[in-house]
Amino acid sequence: MKKYILLAALGLGIWGCTSKKEETPAPAPTSGIVLRIATKVAGADALLNRTNIITPTQDTVQLRALAFFISNVELQDATGATVWRETDSYHLAQYTADSAFVNLRLKNVPNNLSFNRIKFGIGVDSVANGSFSYVGKGDLTLGNGMDWDWATGWKFVLIEGIRRGPSGRGSVIYHLGFNRKYRSRTIELANPVVTAGRITANFTLNLDGIFSAPNLIPVGRINDEMGNSTTADSLADNFSSPQTLSWQGFTSNR
């Protein structure tokens, strides 16, 4: 009998410790969506400092730095109504010399959501771009080379490289910023997708499109765009166009 009492006492001890855990509500199940953006030139993987891009003006460009913001990601139904919107949705896609893709992980996507469209921005929206209160949200961090400043805002897209060809030798520097360069894209899915487990949304960034799709950028003449010019508008259009940033479909990692 006493043995049983002792066991009961032990049980009480264990119960006393585990009861708090039981009181904690289980987190809502979430899905993992990864935006995978692979860099390509003429269909082949493209690496910084290695891959050559041949422009329509027959110049050869080799990039040494490439970075841009993907922001305000939301999932929509067939009517365009938002079914889920990421909070603090600012992702920096920053490429390294040894990888031809980046993975951007969306946070806290609920399971069992059906959606027909993915909408996102390229750059930083005007509200966040003009406000210090957004500094620190998502990847809007200082010191990452996409500097935020009260006067200049964030760099939305950073492209740097070297060029040679009919236009001579030199550099390519496109730092696209200012509110007017923010671009939005909506991907229409052929069939609705239901969030479950981990899925990857695949994009290809065709680097040759920066100079040609749809606007021709004569890199010899326009090799340095930092301001708010119409040429910079054309570059922003090219960078966000379906030809340059092309949708490749979902893959499931389940």
Added chain:
Amino acid sequence: MAYNPSSRTTILPLPLYLVVAALLWVSSCTSKDTAQVAPVDEYNPTPVTIKSGVRGIADPVIPADNPTTKEGIELGRFLFYDPKLSADGTISCASCHKLDKGMADDQVKSIGIRGQRTLRNSMAIVNLAWVNRFFWDGRSRTLEEQSLHPIQDPLEMANTLPQMVATLQAEAMYPPLFYKAFGTRTITSDLVAKALAQFERSIVSFNSRYDRYLNGLDSALTNTEIEGLALFATHPDPFSGRNGIRGANCGDCHSVGLFQGRTNGFQGFLNNGVQPQISDLGLMNVTQDANDMGKMRVVSLRNIALTAPYMHDGSIPTLEAVMDHYNSPDLFSRPKVDFLITEAVNQRFGTSLGLTAAEKAKVVAFMRALTDTSFVNNPAFKNPLGSR
């Protein structure tokens, strides 16, 4: 109390079961807490989080195999200031990295063992937790790796690792400090590296007037300094609008916030044209890539007013002269100078940066606002060895 060997169960008088039950309940719930309260001489390191405390500056990535602890940092501080790490007991890390000089020194090229001159200017070792490559040429991937180089460099401390370990092992004070930090009294060069790296990671400076301005105190900067910041952060575009956009273009390389180069691979290494003829290959020595000829790490400008002279070769004595360098009419024609410099002009078809004297002065004023006086007086970074 009686003991029944047949059942190997402790038997207690009945009323005591309730007491035991209550004690078991309490003790099993608090066992984790009490386990952390250990005698002073036990191995029980206290984790320390390295943070900037400034909004917008992301937390640094700390290596999983060398978590920062109070005991590790303290050991590292003793080692950092101890000349016994050098071959003849005369040179410590602190000989070239002085707190009142922003953790650099005031020499063109530092003085190492037996009065020898080192090959480059002493780097300010501040906010290194946010750096991905170390030394001017980026030859070390981690602080742990970096920390053993000067100890073995024949111009700096000229020691061997076995000799250094033997010296420290024979010092009465060190084995207990290593035990507190790492759970062993057996000293190894690997543990020395880890302790030094922990101390270096703890050297954080984010309390300048600029930081206070960033955190919302508008009066922390003067109007001149604010104008200097705007110039600092802006890439000039003389073709934009009627009057163009004027800028000093510093932020293209010294990214605002950390004020250092990018931490993405070697993107934070650039040739700023300080060498009229490239004699120091810099990053090229590491990558063997001719495109990297003369590239050096873009260092942080925090506390820059304290760390003169400037550049990897210490060739520029003042901040005003630094601005003159970047404004120099012949800079763009120097070998391998980076295009982030040569593509920045304030006049249409200009061939130099083209700042006015007033603009240069504003940028200098802003850079002086990056001095963190609480940092240079922080007792946590001072010599723990006293006058030893």
